[in-house]
Amino acid sequence: MKCEFPESYFVDCLSGQLKGKDLRLFKKHLSECGRCREIYMEMKPAWQKIASMPEPRPAPSMKTDFYRMLEKEKACTGSRMSLRDRLNAWLQTWWPGEPVVQLACFIGAVLLAGFFVSFVQTRSSMHHEMSHVQQDMQILKRNVSMSLLQNQAASDRLKGIALIGQIADPGTSLVEELIDHINHDPNTNVRLAAVDAVALYSDLPEIRTKLTDALNRQDSPSVQIAIIDILIQMNETRSLRSLKAFIENRETDPIVREHTNRRLAEMM
Amino acid sequence: MKHISDHDLMISVKDGDLDKLGVLFERYHQKLYTLFLWQTRNAIISQDLVQEVFMRMLKSNKTYRGEGQFTTWMYCIARSVRMDHYRKNRKKMTSLDQAKEIPMDGSDPELQAERQSEIDLLYRAMDQLSDEKREVLVLSRLQNYKYEEIAGILGCSVGTIKSRVFWAIRDLGKIVKSMNGICHEM
Numbered sequence: 001m002k003c004e005f006p007e008s009y010f011v012d013c014l015s016g017q018l019k020g021k022d023l024r025l026f027k028k029h030l031s032e033c034g035r036c037r038e039i040y041m042e043m044k045p046a047w048q049k050i051a052s053m054p055e056p057r058p059a060p061s062m063k064t065d066f067y068r069m070l071e072k073e074k075a076c077t078g079s080r081m082s083l084r085d086r087l088n089a090w091l092q093t094w095w096p097g098e099p100v101v102q103l104a105c106f107i108g109a110v111l112l113a114g115f116f117v118s119f120v121q122t123r124s125s126m127h128h129e130m131s132h133v134q135q136d137m138q139i140l141k142r143n144v145s146m147s148l149l150q151n152q153a154a155s156d157r158l159k160g161i162a163l164i165g166q167i168a169d170p171g172t173s174l175v176e177e178l179i180d181h182i183n184h185d186p187n188t189n190v191r192l193a194a195v196d197a198v199a200l201y202s203d204l205p206e207i208r209t210k211l212t213d214a215l216n217r218q219d220s221p222s223v224q225i226a227i228i229d230i231l232i233q234m235n236e237t238r239s240l241r242s243l244k245a246f247i248e249n250r251e252t253d254p255i256v257r258e259h260t261n262r263r264l265a266e267m268m
Numbered sequence: 269m270k271h272i273s274d275h276d277l278m279i280s281v282k283d284g285d286l287d288k289l290g291v292l293f294e295r296y297h298q299k300l301y302t303l304f305l306w307q308t309r310n311a312i313i314s315q316d317l318v319q320e321v322f323m324r325m326l327k328s329n330k331t332y333r334g335e336g337q338f339t340t341w342m343y344c345i346a347r348s349v350r351m352d353h354y355r356k357n358r359k360k361m362t363s364l365d366q367a368k369e370i371p372m373d374g375s376d377p378e379l380q381a382e383r384q385s386e387i388d389l390l391y392r393a394m395d396q397l398s399d400e401k402r403e404v405l406v407l408s409r410l411q412n413y414k415y416e417e418i419a420g421i422l423g424c425s426v427g428t429i430k431s432r433v434f435w436a437i438r439d440l441g442k443i444v445k446s447m448n449g450i451c452h453e454m
């Protein structure tokens with residue numbers, strides 16, 4: 001007796017997807033072939049029983065934990081709004097809706113402009129002061145983020161990384177610090193956030209080599225994927241070459257390989 | 269409420285409406301939890317992993333491009349979360365002894381003793397399958413995904429999935445048989 005029925009026939013028959021002639025032929029074969037019948041008989045009780053297993057219920061704390069996480073995230077996102085968004089939101093709160101009041105505001109603005117002209121003399125010194133204040137702020141932010149990054153708690157390190165995103169010119173030391181976290185931080189979320197932050201400085205010449213290097217050190221597929229996405233965005237011959245080498249490596253995770261292949265194919 | 273597709277919800281999340289992630293959580297946390305529980309055999313770890321999946325959906329929502337199914341993307345994250353967990357805890361993998369008790373916390377105390385012992389037996393049998401086979405059984409038999417959907421989730425062909433289901437059920441049948449004496453039903 002030749003058994004020409006592939007595995008899918010057994011599975012389709014069990015799941016009731018085998019119909020008509022196929023079903024008749026398969027059933028006939030089962031009645032004639034002891035070997036296939038034995039296999040089928042062995043499978044059937046397991047097939048039936050497994051579907052009747054009760055679904056395990058997670059503890060209610062899972063829900064509360066999730067919504068707590070979501071609230072926290074919402075609060076963070078609010079503070080990470082771009083300057084433009086914040087300015088818009090602020091303007092919306094005070095800019096009057098009535099045309100008459102708008103006109104009054106306009107006249108007020110024209111008068112202010114007049115005063116402003118008279119201040120032109122002193123303006124340059126004021127400007128000087130302002131830029132000092134701004135510089136001080138940047139230095140402060142840089143110091144705060146540096147110290148947050150050294151913190152034990154992953155949530156603080158995440159805050160530190162978010163703060164770096166607000167610094168106009170982070171300088172080499174902070175970028176180095178980010179790369180260091182990509183390579184050595186024990187927490188995957190911190191590593192992911194650091195990858196996102198570094199993406200902002202992808203035009204710095206040394207970033208490409210540093211990221212390629214970091215990719216080969218990573219053991220987390222999700223961080224690997226995040227780095228790969230940036231390298232692909234850079235669309236630079238050398239990064240693409242090293243990506244190809246990376247996916248040819250036997251040790252590379254199949255999901256990461258598939259993702260990279262797909263992204264590379266999208267580029268072509 | 270009108271049914272909003274997973275895809276539309278995730279696009280809203282991407283656009284900053286984080287509350288929509290709550291809707292996705294309500295839709296999928298149970299499924300992810302069941303899957304993780306079968307993989308890790310530990311209720312607490314499974315809860316943490318589910319949390320981690322949703323956390324990563326937020327953190328990496330830029331990678332969601334909405335090509336293909338949302339579930340494919342979600343399960344892809346779930347797999348990488350699980351792998352990260354395994355890598356980190358390779359030395360501390362749960363042993364079979366611990367595993368025996370763990371899935372019980374989800375079972376119904378009112379179940380009759382006989383049915384309960386049958387379920388226990390299945391748990392132990394499932395536990396002896398490889399991760400790959402158990403995953404495909406959980407998705408197809410416990411969560412009722414179509415083979416086409418599972419193929420999308422796991423990134424392989426329908427034929428491969430059916431073949432994997434075949435070997436999974438066949439192995440499971442053999443294990444149950446050897447644990448149970450001979451089964452005779454058809």
Ligand SMILES: [Zn+2]
Nearest residue numbers: 003033035036
């Ligand atoms: Zn046969």
